[in-house]
Amino acid sequence: MPKFDVTTAPRHEAKVGNQWWRSGVIYQIYPRSFADANGDGIGDLAGIRSRLGSLAALGVDAVWLSPFYRSPQKDAGYDVSDYCDVDPLFGTLDDFDAMLTAAHSLGLKVLIDLVPNHTSDQHKWFQAALTGGLVEVGGAKLAARDLYHFKPGRGVAGELPPNNWLSLFGGPAWSRIRDENGEPGDWYLHLFDSSQPDLNWANPAVQAAFEEILHFWLDRGVDGFRVDQPHAMAKAAGLPDHPDVERAGAGFIEGEAAPPMWFQPEVHPIFRRWRAILESYPGERAMCGEAYVLPLSLMAQWVRPDEFNQTFNFRFLDSEWNAATLFANINESFEAFDAVGAPSTWVLNNHDVIRHASRFGGNYGRATASDGIGPNSPQPNAATGLRKARGATMFMLGLPGASYIYQGEELGLPEHTTLAEVFRQDPTFARTGGERVGRDGCRVPLPWEAGAGDANGFNQTGEAWLPQPEIYRAYSRDQQDGVAGSTLELYKQALHLRRNLRLGEGSFAWLPEFTRDEVLGYRNGDVLVIHNFGNAQVTLPAGEVVLSSLLGMQTGHSLAPDQTVWLKLHT
Numbered sequence: 001m002p003k004f005d006v007t008t009a010p011r012h013e014a015k016v017g018n019q020w021w022r023s024g025v026i027y028q029i030y031p032r033s034f035a036d037a038n039g040d041g042i043g044d045l046a047g048i049r050s051r052l053g054s055l056a057a058l059g060v061d062a063v064w065l066s067p068f069y070r071s072p073q074k075d076a077g078y079d080v081s082d083y084c085d086v087d088p089l090f091g092t093l094d095d096f097d098a099m100l101t102a103a104h105s106l107g108l109k110v111l112i113d114l115v116p117n118h119t120s121d122q123h124k125w126f127q128a129a130l131t132g133g134l135v136e137v138g139g140a141k142l143a144a145r146d147l148y149h150f151k152p153g154r155g156v157a158g159e160l161p162p163n164n165w166l167s168l169f170g171g172p173a174w175s176r177i178r179d180e181n182g183e184p185g186d187w188y189l190h191l192f193d194s195s196q197p198d199l200n201w202a203n204p205a206v207q208a209a210f211e212e213i214l215h216f217w218l219d220r221g222v223d224g225f226r227v228d229q230p231h232a233m234a235k236a237a238g239l240p241d242h243p244d245v246e247r248a249g250a251g252f253i254e255g256e257a258a259p260p261m262w263f264q265p266e267v268h269p270i271f272r273r274w275r276a277i278l279e280s281y282p283g284e285r286a287m288c289g290e291a292y293v294l295p296l297s298l299m300a301q302w303v304r305p306d307e308f309n310q311t312f313n314f315r316f317l318d319s320e321w322n323a324a325t326l327f328a329n330i331n332e333s334f335e336a337f338d339a340v341g342a343p344s345t346w347v348l349n350n351h352d353v354i355r356h357a358s359r360f361g362g363n364y365g366r367a368t369a370s371d372g373i374g375p376n377s378p379q380p381n382a383a384t385g386l387r388k389a390r391g392a393t394m395f396m397l398g399l400p401g402a403s404y405i406y407q408g409e410e411l412g413l414p415e416h417t418t419l420a421e422v423f424r425q426d427p428t429f430a431r432t433g434g435e436r437v438g439r440d441g442c443r444v445p446l447p448w449e450a451g452a453g454d455a456n457g458f459n460q461t462g463e464a465w466l467p468q469p470e471i472y473r474a475y476s477r478d479q480q481d482g483v484a485g486s487t488l489e490l491y492k493q494a495l496h497l498r499r500n501l502r503l504g505e506g507s508f509a510w511l512p513e514f515t516r517d518e519v520l521g522y523r524n525g526d527v528l529v530i531h532n533f534g535n536a537q538v539t540l541p542a543g544e545v546v547l548s549s550l551l552g553m554q555t556g557h558s559l560a561p562d563q564t565v566w567l568k569l570h571t
């Protein structure tokens with residue numbers, strides 16, 4: 001089949017007037033790095049509230065907050081010790097309510113992060129499990145160990161882990177505890193850090209407890225959830241060995257049978273119940289799964305009409321930035337998601353991957369397979385990276401469906417690529433002895449006002465849990481606000497046009513004359529979106545250029561390398 005076979009490629013019909021989550025732009029807030037009101041160096045809910053106006057001005061529809069729950073912060077809050085309270089680092093439940101009210105009054109929806117695969121080892125259930133105690137869940141007293149995966153080890157004295165599973169963060173997925181008498185005891189499962197024990201989702205008590213958690217936050221008025229690692233929740237009965245750790249490591253091989261810890265079918269009834277809970281509330285509540293399930297035809301089962309409203313499109317996030325890959329991946333997305341009536345989502349950044357302004361400035365491979373950039377890694381080319389990143393985002397934001405953007409990308413913020421080892425906090429760094437530098441480089445506090453304190457307006461004290469690199473000053477929001485051609489103005493313009501032209505609800509079809517290695521173009525209603533992947537100028541068709549990813553190209557009628565334009569047809 002030819003690389004760019006437009007005749008067999010899917011088309012997508014417009015879906016005007018549907019629920020917000022089908023077409024909205026959702027902005028990810030990473031609370032510890034967004035804005036810090038109390039000046040302790042870690043962002044907080046009051047800081048978020050004070051800066052929400054700038055997100056409304058940016059033109060996003062919703063925000064998604066990464067975890068702010070009580071947590072020892074071993075994995076930046078993805079290790080939750082109390083799902084129904086705010087960690088004092090971030091404020092109080094009252095601060096949460098005030099933030100939520102402020103967001104709603106600005107017309108912003110609020111999604112929060114639900115972390116169901118694992119708790120923190122400081123969670124009261126796990127603490128009770130360590131001593132072999134009982135816990136009360138939903139009025140019943142239960143053996144706490146049954147809420148997790150505890151097993152005796154293999155080997156003569158149980159000295160070997162119960163199976164061959166590996167942790168995504170490096171090393172084995174099992175840790176051994178000591179019994180009360182100090183003797184080595186059973187092992188517990190953790191697909192992530194040893195401080196993140198996996199819950200046993202086959203246990204109805206775990207299921208019931210999480211339904212209560214959903215109610216707790218929905219009653220407070222949240223508009224929904226981003227669900228962490230839902231594809232890990234159910235494990236095959238008996239926890240058999242991974243059939244091929246040599247090739248798959250902690251993961252899976254696409255196209256082969258799912259290994260016992262990934263996307264087991266028992267999760268689906270759970271998500272159906274969650275969806276029913278969301279729908280029992282007024283308004284349009286939604287849940288988005290961080291489901292790393294591939295190919296997308298399999299992922300489609302997760303977004304059937306009574307399951308997740310949407311899932312992240314990791315296929316798109318992982319696309320190498322070339323025409324043939326994007327052509328195939330966008331086709332696969334529309335085919336899979338349209339088949340079940342779900343919106344496709346589009347995403348280029350989050351708190352787990354190298355920022356695209358740096359990723360596209362070097363050779364760092366697939367986004368989700370990359371492990372950060374350290375001072376000893378090859379350094380990205382900032383100018384190339386930013387030019388490509390702006391082009392990529394403008395190409396993405398013209399697509400119908402829901403789009404996700406990650407805090408700071410609207411500033412063109414690069415990765416912190418020279419962060420010293422002493423600051424590294426991602427457990428991946430320690431678990432691999434520094435071999436994988438980890439994800440801290442994309443999590444550095446945001447610069448708001450250049451030169452305001454040492455942290456450029458992140459707070460008033462200059463404290464920062466990760467230090468900003470010197471270059472962040474130049475990327476500060478106040479340096480870009482109202483400045484023609486800045487990345488911030490480009491994002492604003494794109495988001496406002498997207499809303500006014502209803503592109504999120506729009507249609508999709510490739511432009512046959514613009515589908516080749518050097519250029520890719522599609523049509524959404526009356527708008528043509530075209531990106532130049534080649535090294536030569538590309539002549540544009542007739543029409544009004546309403547958006548350009550490069551400054552000074554608004555009137556020219558050819559497309560420079562790495563440039564994206566939105567061109568409105570005269571109708």
Ligand code: GLC
Binds near residue numbers: 079115
């Ligand atoms: C998700 C989060 C990531 C976290 C992991 C374990 O992938 O995005 O930050 O480390 O789950 O909870």
